[in-house]
Amino acid sequence: MSALGPLGGMWRYTAVRLAIFLACLGVLYLVGLSGLLLFIVALLVSGLLSYPLARRQRDAMVRSYQQNRRHPPD
Numbered sequence: 001m002s003a004l005g006p007l008g009g010m011w012r013y014t015a016v017r018l019a020i021f022l023a024c025l026g027v028l029y030l031v032g033l034s035g036l037l038l039f040i041v042a043l044l045v046s047g048l049l050s051y052p053l054a055r056r057q058r059d060a061m062v063r064s065y066q067q068n069r070r071h072p073p074d
Contacts, residue, residue: 009061016054021046 024046028038 009057009064013054013057013061016057017046017050020050020053024049 021042025042028042033041
């Protein structure tokens with residue numbers, strides 16, 4: 001088990017997804033997008049990028065979830 005407990009994989013995955021979103025938000029802002037369009041495009045782009053970039057964290061989260069389902073912590 002990780003130092004973050006049984007939900008450690010979920011927190012790592014969430015942090016990676018958030019970092020990717022914020023990076024996309026910053027880049028798109030520098031490109032000139034603003035307002036609601038900035039957030040919508042950043043959401044779409046970060047969603048597409050996080051699929052390959054956060055694969056390792058997503059797989060670890062799924063393994064942790066499956067292990068906890070088989071052997072729940074006491």
